[in-house]
Amino acid sequence: MNIVVHGLTKAFRENTALENINLEVPPGTVFGLVGPNGAGKTTLIKIIMGLLLPTRGFVSIGGRSAHQDPGVKSKIGYLADYQRYYPGFKVNDMFRLYRESYETWSPERFQELCRVFDLPENAKVKNLSKGMRTQLAIILNLAFRPALLVLDEPTAGLDPVLRRQFLTILMDEVAENGTTVFISTHNLHELERICDRLAVIHQGRLLFNESLEDLKHKVRKIQAAFENPLPPDILQKTGVLNVEQQGRVYSITVQDGIDELTAELRTFKPLFLDFVDISLEEIFIHRMGGEGYELKKILAQ
Amino acid sequence: MNLKKFWPNKTLAWKDWKNSGLLFALFFGFATYVTTLALQNIITIYLRRGETLPEGHYWHGFQILAARLSSADPLVGIGLVLFTVALAAMTVGQERDRETLGLLLAMPYSRRDILFSKVVVGLGQILIIVGVNALLMTLLVWVNPDVPFPFGTPDIWGWALHSFLVLTFVFCFTVLIATVSGTTLGNGVLALIFLFFPAGLYALLEMNAYYWFISLGEYAHPPYWIWRDLFFNIALLATVPAWVIDFNALGKYNPVYLYGALVVLSAGAYALARFLFAKNPLENNGEVLVFERLESIFKVGVVVCFALLGGPLLTALAGIHVPGPLVLSLCYLLAGGVTWFLTNRLLEWRRAA
Structure with a gap:
């Protein structure tokens, strides 16, 4: 199930929360949305889910609008940033509400999830901790085998073990059912493990939207040591995002033209020259820095 | 013809019933206390006294109850209206208060389904409250054939129908307010203001007119009944339907027309509420903007x-x-x-x- 967002703008009185957002999430993709608090992530998710109306532009899910055609939501699982339930309901009541609301509810899948997340079925939801509420939301939204999962900070409140379990379950879901996942988070390390495509949103604008494969292919880090210092002009070439020097060892982050630069570096007879793994966070920091944004600042806000 | 359109989604109805269960129980308890239990109590007292009244004379206890059932008792009337307003204000307001509207709207239900279920459940609860008490009072009248009641079964069901129709209007009107207002408390207060407003404003203008007559020398001093009438009108629960029907404010019309108009007004209020709730032009991340406009x-x-x-x-x-x-x-x-x-x-x- 794909998502298409076209020319989306959302204004709340004088404040523009989202400005001309365009993106496409192909079916079976895990799409990560990164941004600081107040960037517009939750607003975008609420518009995708049909909870809010856009000021301009449109969102379609599998060619349908969630606001105009609520039937499409029978295939969408949604984990909000904070789980709100009816305080008088027990965990069992929530199971019943979802079981009877979604035709594709799978008792087998439900049992599997209940084995992973051991929730007290007779407990009142108002007495559950934040982490338990998130676990309940995970069970409720995965048990009907959704074609699309929209997740807003889904691992907030989960301990590291449960967080890892959840991500494993999520990946199984994608592998087994081809579920499309739209996930918003602050945690780049998590996204690196699971995402096919990533976007950064800041102050309502989409700064960046690329596939993880392209990113990792385009941006590389070369580590090399030389007997003599390199001439400065070679490190100021187009495509060099960052250079760090410690003694005779250079760490050069480069985007595009990697082969040309490597060939040129080899002419200076390096003592060694290797390609080292670069983390998603490093890629973002260098890429966004080049575009006038400091990702660390963005994520730290 | 698709009859499903006239029946709410059973899962939503179950959820709405469960969420309003406590208030329904309190409402039922109050209505039963002031009607069925009051009748049983009066019958018991009457029988214990062993008093025989001449033909055509009725014991005053029954007459007080008859006045209460015909909505002429302000306390009972205001109680029923307050419970109905609370029940209706909760429909949408409680979802906003608890921030569960997002949970519900993310599920595969249309906004129309959601509102329809809430209205059907609410009106169903009012119908049960009125109907069960009318049935119990009818049974009490039947099992006590020797007691000279100043009213009969048709009167009891007439009062029940009257109450149901008036409360249906109050409920639908409050639901309309709830779709354009914010929290449960805000919805309730706003609905009560509008329900009392016409009668209250009338009394207020009348009182001020007298004050100006006094000011211009027509009266020597403000008569005490100016203030008395103002509060009496409010205490009498002079909501628009009660004003029209109980006090014949529009003159002696055929009650069928008045009740018919009430049904049309209730349906109109619900239709407008459904339109506004479905269009959702008023919400901004859960905050309702129409009030601000x-x-x-x-x-x-x-x-x-x-x-x-x-x-x-x-x-x-x-x-x-x-x-x-x-x-x-x-x-x-x-x-x-x-x-x-x-x-x-x-x-x-x-x-x-």
């Missing part, structure tokens, strides 16, 4: 009403029995000015919160 109108309305109430009240509190036009005008300005200031502070505080 109409804020200046509401503010002016509140200031005018409080000036009309506060102006004469200030003259009375100051011990001025015959206020001149200048004093009366100054009192209006003072009451209106204080209200304007307090309303602005209140709105600022609400926004900051």
Whole structure:
């Protein structure tokens, strides 16, 4: 199930929360949305889910609008940033509400999830901790085998073990059912493990939207040591995002033209020259820095 | 013809029933206490006294109850209306208060399904409350053939139908308010203001007219009944339907027309509520904006009403029995000015919160 967002703008009185957002999430993709608090992530998710109306532009899910055609939501699982339930309901009541609301509810899948997340079925939801509420939301939204999962900070409140379990379950879901996942988070390390495509949103604008494969292919880090210092002009070439020097060892982050630069570096007879793994966070920091944004600042806000 | 359109989604109905269960139980308890249990109590007292009344005479206990059932008892009337307003204000308001509207709207239900289920469940609860009590009272009348009741089974069911139709209007009107307002408390207060407003404003204008007659020398001093009538009208639960039907405010029309008009008004209020809720033009991340758009109108309305109430009240509190036009005008300005200031502070505080 794909998502298409076209020319989306959302204004709340004088404040523009989202400005001309365009993106496409192909079916079976895990799409990560990164941004600081107040960037517009939750607003975008609420518009995708049909909870809010856009000021301009449109969102379609599998060619349908969630606001105009609520039937499409029978295939969408949604984990909000904070789980709100009816305080008088027990965990069992929530199971019943979802079981009877979604035709594709799978008792087998439900049992599997209940084995992973051991929730007290007779407990009142108002007495559950934040982490338990998130676990309940995970069970409720995965048990009907959704074609699309929209997740807003889904691992907030989960301990590291449960967080890892959840991500494993999520990946199984994608592998087994081809579920499309739209996930918003602050945690780049998590996204690196699971995402096919990533976007950064800041102050309502989409700064960046690329596939993880392209990113990792385009941006590389070369580590090399030389007997003599390199001439400065070679490190100021187009495509060099960052250079760090410690003694005779250079760490050069480069985007595009990697082969040309490597060939040129080899002419200076390096003592060694290797390609080292670069983390998603490093890629973002260098890429966004080049575009006038400091990702660390963005994520730290 | 698809009959499913006229039946709510059973899962939503179950959820709505479960969420309003406590209030329904309290409402049922109150209605039963003031009707069925009151009748049983009066029958018991009557039988214990062993009094025999002449033909055509009825014991006063039954007559008091008859007045209560025909909605002439302000306390019972206001109780039923308050419970109905609370039940209706909760429909959408409680989802906003608990921030569960997002959970519900993310599920595969349309906004129309959601509202329809809430209205059907609410009206069903009112029907059960009125119907069960009418049935129980009918049984009490049947099992006591020797007791001279001043009313019969048709009267009981007539009162039940009257109550159901009036409360249906109150419910649908409050649901309409709830779709364009915010929390449960806000919905309830706003609905009560509108329900009492026509009768209250009428009384307020009448009272102020008399004050001006006094001011211009027509009366020697303000008659006490000016204040008495103002509060009596409010205490009598002079909501629009009660005003029209119980007090025949529009004259002696055939009740069928009046009740028919009430049904049409209720259906109209629900249709408008459904339209507004489905269109969702009013919500901004759960915050409802329509009130803000109409804020200046509401503010002016509140200031005018409080000036009309506060102006004469200030003259009375100051011990001025015959206020001149200048004093009366100054009192209006003072009451209106204080209200304007307090309303602005209140709105600022609400926004900051």
